Amino acid sequence: MAEPAPAEAAPWTATVLTLFPEMFPGPLGHSLGGKALADGLWALGTVDIRAYARDRHRTVDDTPYGGGAGMVMRPDVVSDAIAAHHAPDSGRRLLYLSPRGRRLGQPLVRELAAGPGVTLVCGRYEGLDQRAIDAWSERGGLEEVSIGDVVLSGGEPAALVLLDAVVRLLPGVTGKTESLDNDSFEDGLLEYPHYTRPRDWDGRPVPDVLISGHHARVAQWRREQAEAITRARRPDLWAAYAESEG
Numbered sequence: 001m002a003e004p005a006p007a008e009a010a011p012w013t014a015t016v017l018t019l020f021p022e023m024f025p026g027p028l029g030h031s032l033g034g035k036a037l038a039d040g041l042w043a044l045g046t047v048d049i050r051a052y053a054r055d056r057h058r059t060v061d062d063t064p065y066g067g068g069a070g071m072v073m074r075p076d077v078v079s080d081a082i083a084a085h086h087a088p089d090s091g092r093r094l095l096y097l098s099p100r101g102r103r104l105g106q107p108l109v110r111e112l113a114a115g116p117g118v119t120l121v122c123g124r125y126e127g128l129d130q131r132a133i134d135a136w137s138e139r140g141g142l143e144e145v146s147i148g149d150v151v152l153s154g155g156e157p158a159a160l161v162l163l164d165a166v167v168r169l170l171p172g173v174t175g176k177t178e179s180l181d182n183d184s185f186e187d188g189l190l191e192y193p194h195y196t197r198p199r200d201w202d203g204r205p206v207p208d209v210l211i212s213g214h215h216a217r218v219a220q221w222r223r224e225q226a227e228a229i230t231r232a233r234r235p236d237l238w239a240a241y242a243e244s245e246g
């Protein structure tokens, strides 16, 4: 895929450094995000890390010092790829997807959406040589980000998750901004349940209050539902919410 347009005209831009550029845009080429990509509301560039290999075998990884299973991505190769595609003064955040990173959540997603874009580094195998992580943390503000306490086979699916979450918040991507305000986590609660036609399905009626036409009662019911679901399923969120509500 081609690199995105020059900075002055650039929309929110993601540059993904990966050994598998063909995985992108993948699911991001569909639905809301895909239409927004086609419409130029955001831009995506991929960089094949292998292009920065130094030998004729195009080696990007090697066995770990100290022994053990798996392969480690070489710091020289990955660092050259980052240096060629990430300008530390661009204002774009440099993120390395890793299960050891700061946990991705809606606050970080909102921060990223408010900025000019991101450079994402995807690791494979056992991950990246620690020296490349250290060097770019010092030099370019690299941050490690995890999408949750699961181990994926590489950073690419995590990058897709992160980008999906950010892109839907970009101006013009999601139709009604009201639907964003109601999202789970936006007010510290999980979202209330939704219903549509038919009004009776399989012996299960839609709750009466939703048919009442009383906006205030609907809003109150939805808040109660959101609170009950959050309390039952996510004691951690509930504790933080209860504290913030005083």
Ligand code: ADE
Binding pocket: 097, 098, 099, 145, 146, 147, 148, 149, 150, 151, 152, 153, 154, 155, 158
């Ligand atoms: N790479 C492998 N597992 C990951 C995770 N949970 N989050 C981000 N990147 C990863």
